[in-house]
Amino acid sequence: MKISINRLKKYIPHTESAEEIGALLTQSGLEVEGIEEFVSVKGGLEGIVIGEVLTCEKHPNADKLSITTVDIGTGVSPIVCGAPNVAKGQKVLVATVGATLYPSEGDSFQIKKAKIRGEVSEGMICAEDELGLGSSHAGIMVLDTDLPNGTPASEFIEIGQDEVLEIGLTPNRADAASHLGVARDLKALLGKDIEIETAPELKVEAAGPAIQVEVENSADCPRYAGVVITDLKIAPSPAWLQNFLKALDLEPINNVVDITNFILHDLGQPLHAFDADKISEGKIIVGKLPKDSKFTTLDEKERKLSGEELMIKDPKGGLCIAGVFGGEGSGVTDSTTSIFLESAYFSPDIVRKGSQFHGLKTDASFRFERGTDPNMPVYALKMAVKLLQEIAGGKVSSELIDIYPEPVQDFVIDVKYGHVNRLIGKKIEPSQVKLILESLDIKVENETEEGFTAIAKPYRVDVIREADIIEEILRIYGFHNVELAENLQTSYLAEHPVKDLNKLQYKLTELLTGQGYYEMITNSLTKSTYAEKSGFLDPKDSVVIYNKLSEDLDVMRQTLLYTGLEVLARNINRRQTDLKYFEFGTVYQKTEEGYAEGKRLALFLTGNRSAESWLEPSKSFAFADIYATVEGILEKLNVQAGDISVVEHAPFAYGLKIMLGQKELGTIGLVDEKALKQAEVRQEVFYAELNWDLLCKKASGLKKYEEISKFPEVRRDLSLVIDKKIAYDQVKTVANKAGGKLLKRVGVFDVYQGDKIEAGKKAYALSFHLQDQEKTLTDKVIDKTMSKLIQAFEKEVGALIRT
Missing domain, CATH: 3.30.930.10 (Bira Bifunctional Protein; Domain 2)
Structure with missing residues (x-):
């Protein structure tokens, strides 16, 4: 997950470096895996200056080239230019000798002093695509500016610069999947107030299509909010919004879609914009469609529904897989003028089912699956409308719809100070415990000498038990602030087995x-x-x-x-x-x-x-x-x-x-x-x-050893015919029991199953190794031992001894 330092500063103004912020967040459990510098124009237009074309003449050796002289502030440079629109008196952008250009397509290259068709060229008058500012290559950029010649291009063209944190977000920290969420932690870590903009009240400004909303099952969708916006002008977003999205590795699309993406990454609340004119009968229904219903998503793939995923639909069919992916027929296009803007809280389980079944992983499903803030939909909706009014000229054309029959309750958790100190391993003063929790928006009530009641807001889906509260205290207090004791000790008696x-x-x-x-x-x-x-x-x-x-x-x-x-x-x-x-x-x-x-x-x-x-x-x-x-x-x-x-x-x-x-x-x-x-x-x-x-x-760490016998070992072989179901280990167990101390080991050197013995039988050829530690074995003792083995095999496993 990527977080913009510039945006964090809007919530928590601070002077700490990105590295210091990264270290603080990491120690609190939001591991910062890397920090990247972002520049909206690669290279930052370094070596590019404003110049003025003083003269422009046809190249004597090439019909499509011109020889110009350009004032670049530090002198006049001859430049050969191939643009058809170059002319005397123009203000242009010039790449000076030594500058590196990063074009929109292709590899970067460095400007060098050169001869082109016999004429000296000391620089390059640039087109939009050659500077990475766009895709146009119709001609050079002609500027309308009074800035003096030699002025760096970065003073004329606004360049967005940022530092971006790459956070390895763990599944339990769904609350931190946004800039606001990270800012909440930073508030506690820096001890500073968080600045959250007040949402404007929405007033109906124009008439628009009437949209009704019906939620079939509030368990799947506890809260659903929306509003109609008309008179929209679909266009590219302003530079600040495009730069914010690009810093997060997102491609800007148009002002409406970009605003929904901005709100998602800024506040953690996914939004979805439907073309209001494409909603049949002006009715939105939140519910399910029958199994095997066909639905085409924005990626133009036709999918068969499982019947278990939650859908946003109208009387004619599906518009969107709720919380996962939009439909092809209802999305915003360049011709859209009116939208119904949705902001909802969906059950994590129902979104997960839809996402898993269709193999779709989106920024929205990532957040809904883990649990979003049920108190955020209306605030996020109002902030999005404000941006739509400012950027896309939209007008509010309906009352705000907010269906929330059973508000999600806060988590109420009883906490004992004794448990806090025992689990952390250090006594922390109650006043400091309270300060830490309240800095995390966790209320402390019903305080006594023994403990208190903590009230956590529902966006903290990972704070539901006493141990979770203690973890919150520790991660802000700092693991590094818990000193190691000189002596190891425990508050309980435990067994200390010899075995490691x-x-x-x-x-x-x-x-x-x-x-x-x-x-x-x-x-x-x-x-x-x-x-x-x-x-x-x-x-x-x-x-x-x-x-x-x-x-x-x-x-x-x-x-x-x-x-x-x-x-x-x-x-x-x-x-x-x-x-x-x-x-x-x-x-x-x-x-x-x-x-x-x-x-x-x-x-x-x-x-x-x-x-x-x-x-x-x-x-x-x-x-x-x-x-x-x-x-x-x-x-x-x-x-x-x-x-x-x-x-x-x-x-x-x-x-x-x-x-x-x-x-x-x-x-x-x-x-x-x-x-x-x-x-x-x-x-x-x-x-x-x-x-x-x-x-x-x-397991035993003790192994018995004995002196190697001075007396020779004797081997005898037997062939047994036994039932197929009898395992070799059963035979081996019988042998060890009957052979006594003299039998040192048993081996099998052949197994036969075939037409030469009775069906359902098998034959084992076994070797028996006999040895006495104190004397040489006699034939009488050997025969007696083998006789015991034969009797045991016949009795215990029903063996037939082959001769």
Whole structure:
């Protein structure tokens, strides 16, 4: 958002530099990201002077050129000129040698002493477009002035100069989306009064078309104001208005449209001008149109309506998507002489729906979506009418319409001084608290020794709780004015666990990045449709955002799966198909007791494990790859997994569930087609989501070490035929239990499924590594151990031992 320093000075006269103002605003929460200098004419016409043509003769070697001598104040310069209208006695604008010109089109260039067709030329007599003053190239500019020769052109042509602040406006500060809003903060920061012009009373000056207004639902449009203006003369705006808009990177259009844009950026109140002669039956209706109705917007695109967006319409159809974009058939044109000027307060939710559905983001929707001031429409309307009278010759031709059945109430907030001092970390005197709040137009009432009641105006949509009031106090008092104590202390007793959770997370981050994973951070807000269509999440458990900024970000996520898949889809669509990602993130759920949140660790694998090369072909990721990563995580944290069972439900095509005691640690598997389709991912994805809170709780920094055995290790192999549904981890658990201390590790070196064994079965070829720490194993002990393993496999998993 761009803010003009010149305009700020109209509200708060000050001598501070733009850099000082920027620093003050930044410390108060309105981060100034940059400061730009604006000049209405690029280069400021430096090196351009007023000159007088003393002589003008035809060029001897070119029919279309003239040789002139021009008095430029410091002497007489010969100049070759190609303009057909150059003549003796004219006052002209001359670019002297060394001046740089910035034409309306094309690159800049510097004036140099030259010879043109054999004749010396020391300067250039300029046309309008050559100076960047317009588009005309019909001839040189001939001046009507008594200013002496050599006078800088900037003294004849008014040049607008300004400094512009670029503010990175956060979503909560909708109140500051205007010059008036920024000036309110500056008032508190500088301790100066704000000068707000009194709005004139409107008097009907002429007869005009009668316009009636009907609001179908006051919840969608709590306030609607308007007035008819006639006898308008559509023309370019005056220089001051054009310069204001250009400084904000806006293109001036005509005086009526420019005035509405000025009010929007100055006061934060969007206005819309309808051609009054194009309003059918003289009736404005604020309401909705049926689903699939067709409506052509100002950009000449025909759109199908959703039936949920708020429309400004007449008896024949739509005129405007309320708060978003105007219609092609009702806008102001060069032939417009009468307008109906609208100024309204629309519900943020209804504007957001229309903006999101049609993919339209405008300056008006930006403000309406976040919440405008319900007390501003009439004031803004009157100020706009005043400008229309001054600039466009307009006349008020109707009484001011103001439909406001249920005025929006102020926010009433109880505040305790004890809470103010505790949260800020410093005692602030009640008198200073009151001074700060009142400088922000927040009234302080019902004061006692313990606290007070704060009354915030409805334009402060972000000040509705005690914590918000305390934030207002702190940002004006200054974070830098809260000193750090010599000793850290707290007002409550807290546990100080031995485990450092940040170190645990860093340890795993090192592990995963060392294996080629990349860390990602995704938004905690997501689409409600994911839960509704997931097949494994309950939409009723979603934490719904009431002041949502987007229909695509309307709930808190219950899983890291979908936000991660969105990242994969974005990369895959850009031909980055071999991906290894992990994320530490929080998930949220609504419960019977209120709300619950927990931290999770998510892993994603998709594409190829290694790039194709001449040594070997590329290989796709497999389930074993992500399972190996999970095993490495558990080993790193010294956590022993419990029961492992097969998962065959959404969001997995197949997978495993890992338990830690009676609690679920997480799931691993191949993401099913339904979930991939929801996120528009078109290749296989292996996914694991682990309960990070539980992992941290069970993690142990102590690891047991033992001396390397001096006695040899023995390997024995077995081939088992088991049911397809039995996971390898179940087999491994049985083996570890039956093998006792002698069994050091189990490995699988072959898996077979085919016509040589019974249908629904699979064969595992397993290796068993046996070792005794104190003596060499004998055949008798080895055979006894293997016998125990065989019996356990037959009993626990129904295995058939192949011989």
